[in-house]
Amino acid sequence: MSIQLAVRGMTKRYKTGEGVSGINLEVNKGELVTLLGPSGCGKTTVLRSIGGFLEPDSGDILIEGQSVIKLPPEKRPTSMVFQSYNLWPHMSVFDNLAFGLKIRRMPKADIKSAVADALRLVRLPGAEKKYPGQLSGGQQQRVALARSLLLKPAVLLLDEPFSALDAKLRHEMREELREIQTQTGLTMVFVTHDQEEALSLSDRIVVMNHGHIEQIAQPQHIYNEPETLYVAEFIGKMNFLEGVVDEERIRVGPLAWPNTKRLSGQVKVAVRPEDVSLGKEPFQGQGLTGTIKQIMILGHYAEVSVELDKHGVIRSFQSKEAVQLLKAGQKVHVGFAAMIAYPNKR
Numbered sequence: 001m002s003i004q005l006a007v008r009g010m011t012k013r014y015k016t017g018e019g020v021s022g023i024n025l026e027v028n029k030g031e032l033v034t035l036l037g038p039s040g041c042g043k044t045t046v047l048r049s050i051g052g053f054l055e056p057d058s059g060d061i062l063i064e065g066q067s068v069i070k071l072p073p074e075k076r077p078t079s080m081v082f083q084s085y086n087l088w089p090h091m092s093v094f095d096n097l098a099f100g101l102k103i104r105r106m107p108k109a110d111i112k113s114a115v116a117d118a119l120r121l122v123r124l125p126g127a128e129k130k131y132p133g134q135l136s137g138g139q140q141q142r143v144a145l146a147r148s149l150l151l152k153p154a155v156l157l158l159d160e161p162f163s164a165l166d167a168k169l170r171h172e173m174r175e176e177l178r179e180i181q182t183q184t185g186l187t188m189v190f191v192t193h194d195q196e197e198a199l200s201l202s203d204r205i206v207v208m209n210h211g212h213i214e215q216i217a218q219p220q221h222i223y224n225e226p227e228t229l230y231v232a233e234f235i236g237k238m239n240f241l242e243g244v245v246d247e248e249r250i251r252v253g254p255l256a257w258p259n260t261k262r263l264s265g266q267v268k269v270a271v272r273p274e275d276v277s278l279g280k281e282p283f284q285g286q287g288l289t290g291t292i293k294q295i296m297i298l299g300h301y302a303e304v305s306v307e308l309d310k311h312g313v314i315r316s317f318q319s320k321e322a323v324q325l326l327k328a329g330q331k332v333h334v335g336f337a338a339m340i341a342y343p344n345k346r
């Protein structure tokens with residue numbers, strides 16, 4: 001697999017001192033990588049630096065092995081799709097799409113067929129004569145996407161392109177983008193603060209926190225093995241319990257696990273709600289005990305919160321069948337199918 005984009009030791013600090021530092025990232029050809037993190041963590045700063053709209057203080061950016069750090073945006077083999085569609089309202093869809101190709105002096109007949117192909121790809125065949133004002137938000141974003149695709153960039157950059165759309169449309173657009181990626185083999189860097197979007201869309205996710213990268217991995221890996229306490233807190237639902245290292249084991253009350261990370265002192269033990277089992281009997285003869293506080297039915301599953309006798313409240317996901325045997329106020333035994341331990345600090 002060849003590396004299409006490499007960001008090497010990049011730092012960009014604004015006058016305020018905010019920004020990003022030590023950004024190292026490699027994206028393979030044909031890969032869709034997502035920058036994920038809360039507002040202000042530096043996602044747009046990284047993306048705009050790749051696109052050439054921002055000048056980093058240090059580090060390098062290579063596309064297909066060539067440094068592009070000195071090139072202005074229009075000379076870079078990148079194209080950017082923004083949250084706001086940035087279409088020209090007084091120009092037809094055809095003219096909006098043809099503009100970049102005319103500048104590149106593509107012959108007229110070729111432009112016509114390229115535009116028709118691009119519109120077909122974004123599921124708007126025949127929309128050439130329409131004006132942006134006659135299109136819905138989702139359709140306008142499809143046109144903006146088509147415009148970027150027509151430029152055949154080596155790397156397509158997308159900055160929260162679907163965040164202005166309603167939930168259903170956002171879902172559809174995700175699926176379409178995935179399909180377009182499969183069809184075109186384009187390399188994409190996608191920015192979002194929506195973890196569900198990142199988990200469903202990405203080949204790999206870059207989790208960012210306060211101007212630096214916390215973890216880069218495949219979605220399943222990020223979910224199953226969050227590398228840091230920050231990622232464990234940020235991705236998905238998670239329970240946290242206070243644990244302690246004692247004689248090379250991590251203990252939470254009567255429960256104990258091997259101390260594989262060689263932690264010491266007080267630790268945080270993270271457990272996914274789907275890994276919390278509830279029962280009338282103790283699990284393997286040991287476990288925690290508690291009282292069911294609340295049962296919330298969430299469609300095909302239920303979230304059960306249990307006040308543990310010592311270790312605070314814990315949430316458990318139960319199937320809709322299993323939850324019929326449970327009721328608020330009931331005493332239960334609590335077991336964990338899996339856990340991850342972290343040092344008790346950020």
Ligand SMILES: Nc1ncnc2c1ncn2[C@@H]1O[C@H](COP(=O)(O)OP(=O)(O)OP(=O)(O)O)[C@@H](O)[C@H]1O
Pocket residue numbers: 014015016018019037038039040041042043044045046193
């Ligand atoms: N032009 C600027 N001048 C000064 N500070 C800036 C500038 N642009 C961004 N920042 C700051 O740099 C940090 C990173 O901003 P950035 O826009 O990259 O975040 P983001 O992750 O894209 O956030 P969001 O999800 O809100 O779009 C923020 O603290 C922001 O306030």
Ligand SMILES: [Mg+2]
Pocket residue numbers: 043044045
């Ligand atoms: Mg941003």
